Amino acid sequence: MSIAQNGPEGKPLSDERLAAIQARCNQATPGPWGWRGNGSVHQLWLNSLSVSGGMIVMTFARWGMQQGQPVFNVDGILHKAEEFLIRPQSHNPWLIVGVDHPDARFMEEARSDVPDLLAEVRRLRIDLVERDAAIALADDMLGVLWSKSRRMADDGEAYLHQCIECDQWERWDGSLNRPGHTPDCLIGLARTTLARLRALQAEEVGQP
Numbered sequence: 001m002s003i004a005q006n007g008p009e010g011k012p013l014s015d016e017r018l019a020a021i022q023a024r025c026n027q028a029t030p031g032p033w034g035w036r037g038n039g040s041v042h043q044l045w046l047n048s049l050s051v052s053g054g055m056i057v058m059t060f061a062r063w064g065m066q067q068g069q070p071v072f073n074v075d076g077i078l079h080k081a082e083e084f085l086i087r088p089q090s091h092n093p094w095l096i097v098g099v100d101h102p103d104a105r106f107m108e109e110a111r112s113d114v115p116d117l118l119a120e121v122r123r124l125r126i127d128l129v130e131r132d133a134a135i136a137l138a139d140d141m142l143g144v145l146w147s148k149s150r151r152m153a154d155d156g157e158a159y160l161h162q163c164i165e166c167d168q169w170e171r172w173d174g175s176l177n178r179p180g181h182t183p184d185c186l187i188g189l190a191r192t193t194l195a196r197l198r199a200l201q202a203e204e205v206g207q208p
């Protein structure tokens with residue numbers, strides 16, 4: 001019954017959709033999950049492998065003479081899905097539109113959630129590549145502008161540059177801790193913005 005809810009590929013996932021996916025993950029039995037079974041007694045179950053000794057997420061039971069039904073875990077006790085069926089019309093026993101259990105919902109929505117999350121990862125990666133290219137270009141352009149500035153050795157590794165836009169002197173020691181441009185100078189603004197973006201890039205690279 002689930003339909004992918006995000007827009008066409010390339011559109012960001014909404015905060016509401018991300019929160020809904022996160023909630024489904026939080027409410028489901030902890031993963032990873034794995035199918036396990038015992039053929040000699042005709043048993044098959046989905047196990048939570050994060051619990052030592054394993055814990056059944058879902059198994060199966062008879063349903064009438066011919067059919068079977070899933071069985072879900074609620075606080076360590078197995079309950080047949082019959083108990084959680086969503087029947088929109090109480091007088092219509094033939095109409096079932098869902099199973100009201102966190103693990104059942106997680107499985108159902110995973111088919112839409114995973115492709116949407118993958119599309120979001122692709123989109124964000126493209127954004128990052130474009131951002132990095134923009135930073136590199138802006139850096140080069142500022143480098144050209146900066147090479148035209150009047151420059152004086154200050155102390156040690158630091159230099160004083162006279163901004164070709166606002167005529168203020170900037171003390172450059174690699175940290176841009178004393179920009180010294182007028183507040184509305186676009187070159188000063190570009191230099192502080194770029195320094196901030198560079199720091200952000202460095203943080204990302206440092207992440208595990």
Ligand SMILES: [Zn+2]
Nearest residue numbers: 163166181185
């Ligand atoms: Zn300036």
